Amino acid sequence: MTITAPAPPRSPLRHAAPALLSHLAVHLLGLAVLTPWAHLRGRGVRTLLAASWDSIWYARVVERGYDVLNGYAFFPLHPLLVRGAGRVLPGTTETTGLLLAVTASFAAAWGVFAVGDHLHGRRVGTLLAALWSAYPVGLVQWMGYTESLFTALAAWCLYAVLTGRWIAAASLACLAGLTRPTGIAVAAAVVVAAVCSGRRRAFVAGLLAPMGWVGYVGWVGVRTGRWDGYFAVQRRWNNTWDGGAQTLRAMRGLLAHEVRPPLFLVVVTGVMLAAVVLFVWCAAVERLPLPLLVYSGVLVLIVLGTDGVYFPRARFLLPAFPLLLPIALALSRARARIPATVLVVGGAALFSAYFGAYMALVWTSAP
Numbered sequence: 001m002t003i004t005a006p007a008p009p010r011s012p013l014r015h016a017a018p019a020l021l022s023h024l025a026v027h028l029l030g031l032a033v034l035t036p037w038a039h040l041r042g043r044g045v046r047t048l049l050a051a052s053w054d055s056i057w058y059a060r061v062v063e064r065g066y067d068v069l070n071g072y073a074f075f076p077l078h079p080l081l082v083r084g085a086g087r088v089l090p091g092t093t094e095t096t097g098l099l100l101a102v103t104a105s106f107a108a109a110w111g112v113f114a115v116g117d118h119l120h121g122r123r124v125g126t127l128l129a130a131l132w133s134a135y136p137v138g139l140v141q142w143m144g145y146t147e148s149l150f151t152a153l154a155a156w157c158l159y160a161v162l163t164g165r166w167i168a169a170a171s172l173a174c175l176a177g178l179t180r181p182t183g184i185a186v187a188a189a190v191v192v193a194a195v196c197s198g199r200r201r202a203f204v205a206g207l208l209a210p211m212g213w214v215g216y217v218g219w220v221g222v223r224t225g226r227w228d229g230y231f232a233v234q235r236r237w238n239n240t241w242d243g244g245a246q247t248l249r250a251m252r253g254l255l256a257h258e259v260r261p262p263l264f265l266v267v268v269t270g271v272m273l274a275a276v277v278l279f280v281w282c283a284a285v286e287r288l289p290l291p292l293l294v295y296s297g298v299l300v301l302i303v304l305g306t307d308g309v310y311f312p313r314a315r316f317l318l319p320a321f322p323l324l325l326p327i328a329l330a331l332s333r334a335r336a337r338i339p340a341t342v343l344v345v346g347g348a349a350l351f352s353a354y355f356g357a358y359m360a361l362v363w364t365s366a367p
Helices: 012-040 045-050 054-064 069-073 077-086 093-120 122-133 138-142 147-162 166-177 183-197 200-208 211-224 229-236 245-257 263-286 290-305 321-333 337-361
Strands: none
Touching: 012 045, 012 093, 012 122, 012 138, 012 337, 045 093, 045 337, 054 069, 054 077, 054 093, 069 211, 069 229, 077 093, 077 147, 093 122, 093 138, 093 147, 093 321, 122 138, 122 321, 122 337, 138 147, 138 337, 147 166, 147 183, 147 290, 147 321, 166 183, 166 200, 166 211, 183 200, 183 211, 183 290, 211 229, 245 263, 263 290, 263 321, 263 337, 290 321, 321 337
């Protein structure tokens, strides 16, 4: 009898390689569409990705600090990381911010894969990462924005919760709370999971998880000299809670009264409606773990329940990757797996490539 040694365990990077390669492939396709289109319009790709809209605000915070009241709307972790990286990397602040976003996008894709792999295996994890990469406004993942960094922190935090790594989960939730206002959704997931766990270490994690978000909001209150200073700044940006009334009015006006609604706004509306449907599916049919439901539900509630500007809502929902799990699961269960996967993921990647370029070059406002 021949005895063979067991195969060595696959390294985590090698295990996640298909997901990371799919992420790279989706974005290279996006650049292949964006670059010649930008050239025809006389636009620079680096400027489009690194120095437009919110990227300029983040660069201003890096270089000048919070020198104007409106700047307090931009949470500090991204600027701090860019400032630190800028001390060792050549190039402008905008270029450093872009490099951070691209690097964070791979960390995010890996974290998204890790959650799917933990719950349903490698195939589902890879599909989940590919679908997240091919999000309609997925180009933002490789722009000087915070969505990639936030998704990376959120995904790995949720993975830590699912695997019982409570201190890591609390630490990542704190960092997420220093990255975007929706960091409170990450903290809520940790808190709810900790309460349900009933363990002492989990309880401590639940107490620590919101500290990043609370700390920054409190600091803005001190700097502005009023307890609601951060929320006063958000009101200057026309962001207040109205329970979704303005969102519904905008949807109704766009779909019922616009003769030729702008393509960008139609897609944004479709993304929001899909998010609601997918959340119901996740809760009622797939019955996802509670931390994923809390995180996704709070995120959707925040994005749809405020009366701020309408057009960035698809971008704000980009970190809600658990909502894509039903699609990844359906693809993994399909009998004709390869054709279904190629059709759905390939189609999503092609549309993401086109729509990303459209968003950057045709749409005249922020993504």
